[in-house]
Amino acid sequence: MSHAYLAVDPLGEATSIRRYTIREKILSLHDNYKIKDESDQDAFIVRSKLWTIADKILLEDMNGNALVKIEEELLHLHPTYKILPARDGDAGRQLALVKKKFSFREKFSVNSVYGEYHLEALDFLGRSITLKKEGRTVAIIKRTLATLADTYEVEIDSDEDHPFILALIIVLNQAQHQDYSAASASNYLPGST
Numbered sequence: 001m002s003h004a005y006l007a008v009d010p011l012g013e014a015t016s017i018r019r020y021t022i023r024e025k026i027l028s029l030h031d032n033y034k035i036k037d038e039s040d041q042d043a044f045i046v047r048s049k050l051w052t053i054a055d056k057i058l059l060e061d062m063n064g065n066a067l068v069k070i071e072e073e074l075l076h077l078h079p080t081y082k083i084l085p086a087r088d089g090d091a092g093r094q095l096a097l098v099k100k101k102f103s104f105r106e107k108f109s110v111n112s113v114y115g116e117y118h119l120e121a122l123d124f125l126g127r128s129i130t131l132k133k134e135g136r137t138v139a140i141i142k143r144t145l146a147t148l149a150d151t152y153e154v155e156i157d158s159d160e161d162h163p164f165i166l167a168l169i170i171v172l173n174q175a176q177h178q179d180y181s182a183a184s185a186s187n188y189l190p191g192s193t
Contacts, residue, residue, distance in 0.1 A: 079175035
């Protein structure tokens with residue numbers, strides 16, 4: 001069971017958050033991730049479908065229940081992804097459209113049913129960013145350099161849809177890897193809106 005913590009956001013308002021660790025699996029044929037809560041218990045698993053041209057990724061709870069689908073749209077100049085609910089009754093409903101914008105810095109457009117999200121860098125290299133919605137910080141994402149695989153420490157406001165926010169972080173990582181697949185150690189999560 002995940003524990004909630006009491007934090008104070010930059011505006012001085014008390015908020016409850018949950019912490020997760022997203023770790024990409026190293027020895028995997030495709031993009032797969034394991035997500036643990038702050039108690040180091042498995043919380044979610046992320047699996048990608050093999051033998052597809054575009055990314056097709058599924059975020060599941062530990063019982064194997066599909067919660068969120070991520071689908072890459074190929075016929076775009078820049079990486080574009082749809083985040084969809086994976087439950088049977090929600091087929092065809094789109095939760096978000098994520099587009100990488102043309103810029104010399106990493107910029108994304110995130111339009112969702114929950115509102116518009118913006119990314120802001122907390123450090124020069126973009127290893128720590130905030131995810132904001134309507135001017136309010138809803139998540140803080142930090143890339144750790146301790147392992148060979150991509151690892152992110154994430155704090156999410158308890159009022160947010162956690163599987164959705166985690167899927168959004170996976171999308172941002174996927175889009176960035178698509179752009180920098182030839183680069184090695186410089187793969188960082190994007191750091192600005």
